[in-house]
Amino acid sequence: MIFFENLIHILYFVMAGLVAFSMLKSLFKRKKNQGVVFDIMYAYCLIPFLLRVLYIK
Amino acid sequence: MTTTTLTLILLIIMIAAFVLSSIKLKSPDISMAVAAVVLAIAGTIAVPALGSPVRYLVEGLFVNLDLALLFIAASIFVNIYSHSGAIAAITRMVVEKINNKWILLSIMGIMMLIPGALTGAGSVAIFVLGGLVNTVLEYLGISKKKRTVFICFFAMLSAACPPINLWTMLMTAQANMPYVGFTWLLLIPIVIAGAFTIIFIGWGAKPQSKEETLAKFPPKDPKLTWWRIVLPFVAIIALFLLALYDPWGLPVLGLPLMFLIAALVALLCNPKKTTAKQYLGILDDTMEQVFPLVANVLSIGVLQSAMAATGVRGLIGSTCVGLPLVLIYSLILVVGPICQGCFNYGVSIVLGGPLIFMFNTLGMDVTVICAALSLIFPLGDTLPPSRIVGRLACEETGYKESYIGFFKTLLIPMLVLGLMAVIMIIKPAAFAFLY
Numbered sequence: 001m002i003f004f005e006n007l008i009h010i011l012y013f014v015m016a017g018l019v020a021f022s023m024l025k026s027l028f029k030r031k032k033n034q035g036v037v038f039d040i041m042y043a044y045c046l047i048p049f050l051l052r053v054l055y056i057k
Numbered sequence: 058m059t060t061t062t063l064t065l066i067l068l069i070i071m072i073a074a075f076v077l078s079s080i081k082l083k084s085p086d087i088s089m090a091v092a093a094v095v096l097a098i099a100g101t102i103a104v105p106a107l108g109s110p111v112r113y114l115v116e117g118l119f120v121n122l123d124l125a126l127l128f129i130a131a132s133i134f135v136n137i138y139s140h141s142g143a144i145a146a147i148t149r150m151v152v153e154k155i156n157n158k159w160i161l162l163s164i165m166g167i168m169m170l171i172p173g174a175l176t177g178a179g180s181v182a183i184f185v186l187g188g189l190v191n192t193v194l195e196y197l198g199i200s201k202k203k204r205t206v207f208i209c210f211f212a213m214l215s216a217a218c219p220p221i222n223l224w225t226m227l228m229t230a231q232a233n234m235p236y237v238g239f240t241w242l243l244l245i246p247i248v249i250a251g252a253f254t255i256i257f258i259g260w261g262a263k264p265q266s267k268e269e270t271l272a273k274f275p276p277k278d279p280k281l282t283w284w285r286i287v288l289p290f291v292a293i294i295a296l297f298l299l300a301l302y303d304p305w306g307l308p309v310l311g312l313p314l315m316f317l318i319a320a321l322v323a324l325l326c327n328p329k330k331t332t333a334k335q336y337l338g339i340l341d342d343t344m345e346q347v348f349p350l351v352a353n354v355l356s357i358g359v360l361q362s363a364m365a366a367t368g369v370r371g372l373i374g375s376t377c378v379g380l381p382l383v384l385i386y387s388l389i390l391v392v393g394p395i396c397q398g399c400f401n402y403g404v405s406i407v408l409g410g411p412l413i414f415m416f417n418t419l420g421m422d423v424t425v426i427c428a429a430l431s432l433i434f435p436l437g438d439t440l441p442p443s444r445i446v447g448r449l450a451c452e453e454t455g456y457k458e459s460y461i462g463f464f465k466t467l468l469i470p471m472l473v474l475g476l477m478a479v480i481m482i483i484k485p486a487a488f489a490f491l492y
Contacts, residue, residue, distance in 0.1 A: 004308040011314060012126075019129060022344045032345045037082050041352045044090060045125075048118040048355065057119060 013053060020049035063103055064372040071096040071369060075399070085399065086349065089356040093117065093363040100367035107366060117362025121354040121402075123313070124177075124223065128354070130316035131176035132347040134293070135185050136339055137320050141327040142278050143286045148189045149274045158197055158264060162255045165190050166211050170247070173215020175293065175316075177223040178350055179438060179446045182215040183208060187453035189274075196270035198263040201456050206467045207258045209450035213435045214251055214474075216446075219243045220297065221312070224431040227405035232413045234423065238492030242428035245491065246481070250474035257470060280328035288326050293319035349445070357403035364407070374411030382419075385412070386483055389433060390475045397437025398444065404434050422485035424492055429481035436471050439464060 026033075027042040051057040074095035078088035097110035107113075138144065148168070155161050169190055173182040187208050194204040216223070219240045229236045296315040299307050310318070324336070364370040377385075389412075396404040409430050416426045439447035447460070447467075456463060481488050 001308055008308055008310060008314060012311070015126060015130075015313065015317070019126070019344075022341065023348075026341070026344060026348070030345055031342075033348055037084050037087050038348075041084070041087050041090075041356075042348070044118070045348075045352050045355050047115065048122050048125075051115070051119075052122070057115070 013055075016049045016052040020046060020053050023049065060368070061372065064368045067096060067099055067103065067367050068369045068372060070099045071364070085401065086352040086356045089353075089360045089400065089403065093356070093359040096360075096367055096369065097363040100363070104367075110363075113362045113366045114359055117359035118355055120358030120361055122358070123311070124354045124402075125351045126313040127221075127316070128176065128178060128181075128347050128350050129344070130313035130320070131178075132181055132184075132343045133340065134289070134316040134320040134323060135172055135176070135181060136343045136346075137327070137336075138289050138323040139185055140331070140339055141285065141323060141329060142275060142281055143289070143323075143326075144185065145189065145275050146277060146281055146286060148186075148193065149271065149277060152193060152196065152267065152270060152274075158259055158262065159255065161193065161197065162259045163252075165193055165207075166251050166255055169208070169211035170215045170218050170251070173212060174218035175221060177216060177221035177226070179212035179214075179216035179435065180350060180449050181347075182212045183446065183449045183453055184346055187212075187450065191454050192270065192273050194258075196265050196267070197259070198265055199258060201454055202458070202463055202466055203258050205450045205454045205456040205463055206470070207254065208453060209439060209446055209463075209467060210254050210470050211251065212446045212450060213438050214247050216438070217243060217432055217435045218247055222431050223402050224405045224409060224434045225427055227402060228409040228413055228427050228430065231406060231410035232417070232423070232427075234413075234427070238424050239428050239431075241491040242425060242481075242488065243431065246432055246474060246477045249477065250470060253473045254470040278328055282328075285326040285328055289319050289323035292322040353401050353445075357401060357406070360400070360403055361406050370407065373407055374414065377408065377411040377415055380415075385415075386479065389430075389482065390479055393430065393433040394437030394440055394475075397434045398440030401438075401445070404437070405430075409434070416482075416485075422489050425485035425488045426482055429478040429485070432474055432478040432481075436475055439467060439471075 023042055023046045027039065027046065030038075048057075071092050075088050075092035078091040079085060082088060082091070094110070094114060097113045101107045101110045151161065151164050155164065169182050169186055171182075172185045173179045190208055190211075191204055194207060199207070222239065222243055225239050225243070226236055228234075293315060296310065296318060300310065300315070361370070364373075393404065393408065396408050400407055409427070412430060413423050413427055417423045438445055447464070450456075451460070451463065
């Protein structure tokens with residue numbers, strides 16, 4: 001059970017990493033949600049996912 | 058200057074920043090973040106002991122991070138499942154087999170409830186089923202305005218529908234209450250309001266030719282067998298039930314991971330030849346589709362954190378606690394949805410939490426009251442500045458006429474649900490048998 005709990009913990013980091021990568025990609029290139037306002041929103045929404053992946057918070 | 062006066066000034070600064078930003082940037086999500094930044098800076102200027110405002114902003118981004126992950130994972134599941142053609146196949150089968158208008162409308166209503174009930178977001182129900190439900194309602198001879206009302210109202214109901222009601226979740230988390238016992242308290246008013254809406258929308262409608270309607274659906278894939286359609290849903294429901302009834306026999310997966318496992322099952326059950334590149338395309342589209350919701354919950358977290366740090370949240374809470382009960386009963390149906398239109402899910406924290414504490418001090422049944430508030434707040438999803446669900450429903454049906462005209466028609470089923478919720482707030486003990 002401890003092994004599975006650790007695995008799930010790691011999976012959530014992987015998930016945060018994938019979301020961060022996807023948002024980073026969308027920050028520069030996307031089909032919908034165009035405009036400077038969305039650029040800013042993508043930039044600040046990226047912060048928690050990046051901090052999680054980098055193990056800072 | 059007293060603490061109350063100082064906090065009141067900070068509240069005015071926050072509201073001014075929010076209003077100006079909403080007018081200038083036309084986005085409630087970024088406006089909430091701007092209001093939070095202004096509030097945090099003003100707070101630290103007024104009370105230097107608070108420290109750096111950046112700390113509150115970054116901490117705030119983590120408040121609803123799990124919710125954001127849940128939105129993303131659930132939308133990935135729903136979109137992969139939809140890509141396999143399963144949802145279209147179910148709808149086609151329903152139209153082919155069922156001739157009764159009322160049964161067909163009921164099935165459409167129930168289907169609309171499922172995506173929102175699983176994800177907690179009414180907009181997901183519109184993204185996934187809005188188009189198909191619109192086609193079926195068109196076949197039933199229902200006008201465009203009424204079709205928009207049906208889709209919009211059921212999307213709002215689906216967001217409030219258990220098992221995942223985000224307003225309840227946020228309020229219970231704030232009040233240290235368990236998220237238990239809400240199923241029937243939420244479901245029964247939703248079923249009553251839904252049944253009323255079905256009668257209201259379907260009254261007088263005359264169905265069109267069935268063949269013409271079926272021609273609008275994507276062609277049926279012979280490889281899409283019944284088990285391929287059912288298995289992804291069985292997987293997610295099995296995981297829900299296991300987590301609920303055998304919590305010690307299963308590691309804590311969390312809702313986002315459950316949805317990703319179900320998405321994997323949906324992917325394996327997909328009969329269409331889909332390349333890895335196509336799946337990546339679906340993931341990219343999903344991220345873009347769900348991003349406004351992710352930005353919304355993250356912005357709310359930032360605002361919550363700034364409001365808590367500067368004492369603004371406490372001021373609103375203590376003011377609510379001090380209001381006479383009659384005033385709360387009379388105004389909740391107006392103030393609740395308006396706050397929802399401004400703060401979206403943040404209304405549960407700004408208004409819901411303090412109200413729960415207030416009713417608790419009066420010795421009233423807060424489980425029933427929490428459920429009732431969770432039925433009132435979603436009604437604001439059609440109100441400005443955000444009006445997410447209303448806007449999406451209009452886009453889905455191509456409704457281009459006056460928004461006020463659409464809203465007036467929508468107001469009738471909204472009032473039915475709202476009045477039921479107000480009765481629940483006034484007499485919570487009478488509904489305690491439901492949990």
